[in-house]
Amino acid sequence: MMQVRIHGRGGQGVVTAAELLSMAAFTDGRYAQAFPSFGSERMGAPVTAFCRIDERVIRTREAVTQPDVVIVQDPTLLHQVDVFGGLSTQGYVLINSTRSVEELGLDEFLNTFPHGHVCVVPAGDIGVKHMKRPIANTPLLGGFAAATGAIKIESVVSAIRQKFPGSLGARNADAAREAHDLVVSRLRDDKGVLHARAN
Amino acid sequence: MPTQRIKFYQTGTYTAGNRLLDEEARTVQSRMDRTNSLNSGHRACQGCGEALGARYAIDAAMRASRNRLIAINATGCLEVFSSPYPESAWQIPWMHSLFGNAPAVASGVAAALRAKGRGDVHVIAQGGDGATVDIGFGCLSGMFERNDDVLYLCYDNEAYMNTGIQRSGATPPFARTNTTQAVGGAPGNLLGTGKNVPRIAMAHGISYVATASVADLHDLEAKVTTAMGMTGARYIHIHVPCPLGWGSDPAHTMRVARMAVESGLFPLFEAKSGVVIGRTLIRHKVPVERYLELQARFKHLFEPRRNSEAIASLQAIADANISFYGLLE
Amino acid sequence: MRAQIEGSQAVAEAVVLCRPEVIAAYPISPQTHIVERLSRMVKQGDAGRCQYLNVESEFAALSVLIGASAAGARTYTATTSQGLLFMAEAVYNAAGLGLPIVMTIANRAVGAPINIWNDHSDSMALRDAGWIQLYAETNQEAADLHIQAFQLAEQLSSPVMVCMDGYILTHAYEPVDVPDQNLVDAFLPPFSPVQVLDPSDPISIGSMVGPEAFTEVKYLAYQQQLRALALVPEVAGDFERQFHRLSGGLCTPYRMEDADIAVIALGSVIGTIKDAVDELRLEGIAAGCVKIGCYRPFPSLQLRAALEGVSRAIVVEKDLAVGMGGIVSVDIRMALQGSAVPVHTVIAGLGGRSISIASLKRMVIEARAERLNEPHFLDLNTTVIDAEQSRRREQRRAGPVAEQVLRAVNAIGARTT
Known part of the structure; x- marks a missing residue:
């Protein structure tokens, strides 16, 4: 079973990201479960959402405390919330930022992760390009597909199109594809820690 | 020619003053084909204004709806005296649910009829002043603002009579109830309290709001008939003396009700879409004292000493009503 | 059709498949997604002539359904927590009147302290109000139980609560097979009430019953609920034959x-x-x-x-x-x-x-x-308990408990969830 934890702030589509991820996994023929870390938070407050993906029926309902993947949609949370709490040493990290791991002050911690498991993606910039707003959730899902290989980018795109009909869905899908392709191209460079910067 | 034995008290409905009315101008209640929806044999007290008001109102509503009527009743005197099985006095489909939810239950009946395409069936809800102005007020306001297709009838006897005469939001200033007793420095109900639900109903902008009294049964029937000819939320607030709670002679119910109207304390008017469109002029204005002195609940205003200040306050309320609605023009 | 959808959406779709005629609801977290979806489906005409009433309280919501059900309509609402307690009087009334209303409880804690998250305090508080109470394990079961609930309610003339864990189920995305309309229609015939407010056959409902008959009326209600012990597995069996999956049961x-x-x-x-x-x-x-x-x-x-x-x-x-x-x-x-x-x-x-x-x-x-x-x-933070209890022993005016415990939890270190 793969367990994913997504961190962000209210209004950034954190819960939606978990839902889309579960829909994409479902499209891939897997079992999936997505749920928010239930809060009454308003815009701007830290929010967490979870997704489990497995080959068999998922029964447990406990919160994800030992994730295989952590997605950080808002880098301002990095030093406020224990976003990496319980993360497997073989896990994956996706961070929305235009800065490097060193600039984020995370190199010491993240350098211990396997090659290609840490992706800093300028997801917000990609969001601005496609949606005129720094929407990072759908680009990060594209990055997730590329980095982990756990779901197909086509399934991510189809989940997005299903959830957001019309041009909004099309633009989000384009953003996800761009982030996906960016991470794939960086992965080919085979750098230890991946800094998927937009050129 | 069909004939029918009638009881003495019914002759009043054939007449106005000392004139026998033309058949068409007579009340629904005087007609041989009246439905007796609230049938005789119920357990109301002698002289009950509520039983009288309800009988006229419902029979008029039945006639207006061609007998396609469902009634919802709040908990209260009317519910208790009319319903004990197997002696239900109701000849129409009738339901009682709770004290505070009659307007919502009626909204539900109306919604069900709409869902089933039964536009021919009409819904009324009824309750006393406690059910209407106090505990059921939220549901009443909700029914009004949604403009649900319900005519709500409030029988206002100005206190919780079913539970043994306690103060409600419709109890007039200085009235003695068992929770506003005639003791202490300010005996009876406090001046400056209470609410005017007909005005609040009008503020919802609903199609029809009226006040009525058992003192004028022609007028009561006419207002029910008018309301039944309209759709959406409608409200009629009916003044009904309670001999037990008011300490008045059961034989004087009509007289007491008439004094309330003629003194100006209970103005009769009707309003459409929030605008007053008619009022009943006072024919012989009487001082409020004439009304108060008929009722033991105001006895402390006269004995052991006359409380002129209190009586003047009530007269001021009556005068303000007369001037506001133009009842003497 | 099997789909990866939110529990609330699955329940809303299942309810509409049951062809409700009157829905009344008042918003409260975490029930909102269910009723939002229902209001949308009704408004866009997916639910026939069904009426959706936005009411002013939970008390009004259930009261509306009491009237609608007595007028012969199939009725539905959803609530939780404070909302369920706010309608408590009507909850008992609906059962006492024998009205087959179906209500979802998106289970949530009851305050104070105010808490919007899941537990079963709400439905447990009203466990003896005379309603049948079913509890869902998954969103598939939650959806299925609603279809069974109308069947049970109408066969027994008794209201049914379908309890599903707030957020944990209502807000979870997981695979749910939402059945076809024709299969649901075959399983659930139109509502045929045992009592109805009808001008062509006037009856009185809701009369006062005194000591001479109250015990007998209540005994019959007790017997009626016991009938459900046979009917619940029977309906679950019928459901399995029709939909080829196990859901519900005792x-x-x-x-x-x-x-x-x-x-x-x-x-x-x-x-x-x-x-x-x-x-x-x-x-x-x-x-x-x-x-x-x-x-x-x-x-x-x-x-x-x-x-x-x-x-x-x-x-x-x-x-x-x-x-x-x-x-x-x-x-x-x-x-x-x-x-x-x-x-x-x-x-x-x-x-x-x-x-x-x-x-x-x-x-x-x-x-x-x-x-x-x-x-x-389970998982009680005894350090916080000890600290708060000793503080309260030392101080008469110790202040509100909830706020002090929050302070202690933050000082001592919260369990990370």
């Missing part, structure tokens, strides 16, 4: 054939317990679990049979009877009366605290070692 055992220790619970935590049972089995502990799918009426005989052969039972319940301990465990002890099987009460998941597989396994191991206190509060 109680469902899991790995109980040779179980030595049984964990009993209601609702979505059953899934987590099943995973814990599997892990315990790998570690050589013969654990099993029993799901209570129908809590009212209480299936005493069926539970006794399901627990046959165990040497120990643990009831994991998301509620607390202050001054007593457990609620469900008391019922289980009654079901097991005369047997020597010890029954443990474990209070868990209050106010949304996550119930982990690790904690459940520890609980079973501690119970086997006779080290579980009674009642046991």
Whole structure:
């Protein structure tokens, strides 16, 4: 079973990201479960959402405390919330930022992760390009597909199109594809820690 | 020619003053084909204004709806005296649910009829002043603002009579109830309290709001008939003396009700879409004292000493009503 | 069609498949997604002539349905927590009048302290109001139980609550097979009421009943609920034949054939317990679990049979009877009366605290070692408790408890969830 934890702030589509991820996994023929870390938070407050993906029926309902993947949609949370709490040493990290791991002050911690498991993606910039707003959730899902290989980018795109009909869905899908392709191209460079910067 | 034995008290409905009315101008209640929806044999007290008001109102509503009527009743005197099985006095489909939810239950009946395409069936809800102005007020306001297709009838006897005469939001200033007793420095109900639900109903902008009294049964029937000819939320607030709670002679119910109207304390008017469109002029204005002195609940205003200040306050309320609605023009 | 959808959407779709005629609701988290979806489906014409009423309170919501149901309409609402308690008077009234209303409870804690997260305090508070209470383990079951609920309600002329864990199920995306309309139509015939407000056949409903008949009326209500003990499995069986999947029923055992220790619970935590049972089995502990799918009426005989052969039972319940301990465990002890099987009460998941597989396994191991206190509060932060209790001993004007505990939790360090 793969367990994913997504961190962000209210209004950034954190819960939606978990839902889309579960829909994409479902499209891939897997079992999936997505749920928010239930809060009454308003815009701007830290929010967490979870997704489990497995080959068999998922029964447990406990919160994800030992994730295989952590997605950080808002880098301002990095030093406020224990976003990496319980993360497997073989896990994956996706961070929305235009800065490097060193600039984020995370190199010491993240350098211990396997090659290609840490992706800093300028997801917000990609969001601005496609949606005129720094929407990072759908680009990060594209990055997730590329980095982990756990779901197909086509399934991510189809989940997005299903959830957001019309041009909004099309633009989000384009953003996800761009982030996906960016991470794939960086992965080919085979750098230890991946800094998927937009050129 | 069909004939029918009638009881003495019914002759009043054939007449106005000392004139026998033309058949068409007579009340629904005087007609041989009246439905007796609230049938005789119920357990109301002698002289009950509520039983009288309800009988006229419902029979008029039945006639207006061609007998396609469902009634919802709040908990209260009317519910208790009319319903004990197997002696239900109701000849129409009738339901009682709770004290505070009659307007919502009626909204539900109306919604069900709409869902089933039964536009021919009409819904009324009824309750006393406690059910209407106090505990059921939220549901009443909700029914009004949604403009649900319900005519709500409030029988206002100005206190919780079913539970043994306690103060409600419709109890007039200085009235003695068992929770506003005639003791202490300010005996009876406090001046400056209470609410005017007909005005609040009008503020919802609903199609029809009226006040009525058992003192004028022609007028009561006419207002029910008018309301039944309209759709959406409608409200009629009916003044009904309670001999037990008011300490008045059961034989004087009509007289007491008439004094309330003629003194100006209970103005009769009707309003459409929030605008007053008619009022009943006072024919012989009487001082409020004439009304108060008929009722033991105001006895402390006269004995052991006359409380002129209190009586003047009530007269001021009556005068303000007369001037506001133009009842003497 | 099988789809990856939110629990609330699945329930809303299942409700519309049942062709409701009047829906009235008042918004309260976490029930909102269900009624938002229903209002949309009604407005865009997906629900025929169904009427959707936005009312001013939960009390009004259920009152509207009381009227609509008495007028012969199939009716539905959803609420939770404070909302359920706010409508409590009408909850009893609907049952007393024998009106087959179906209501979803998106289970949530009851304040104070105000808490919007899941536990079963709300539906447990009204467990004896005369409604049938069904509890869903998954969103598939939640959707299916609604279809069964209308069938049960209308056959018995009794209202039914379908309880599903707030957020944990209502807001979870997982695969749900939402059935086809024709299959639901074949399973659920149009509502044929036993009493109806109808001008062509006027009856009085809701008369006062005195001491001469009240006991008899109540006895018949009791008998009627007991009929549900036969009908619930029957309807679940019919459902399985029609839809080819198991949903509902009175109680469902899991790995109980040779179980030595049984964990009993209601609702979505059953899934987590099943995973814990599997892990315990790998570690050589013969654990099993029993799901209570129908809590009212209480299936005493069926539970006794399901627990046959165990040497120990643990009831994991998301509620607390202050001054007593457990609620469900008391019922289980009654079901097991005369047997020597010890029954443990474990209070868990209050106010949304996550119930982990690790904690459940520890609980079973501690119970086997006779080290579980009674009642046991799962994952209780005793450091905070001790600090707050000693502070209150020292200070008369110690202030509000909730705020002080929050302060202590933050000072001592919160459990990360």
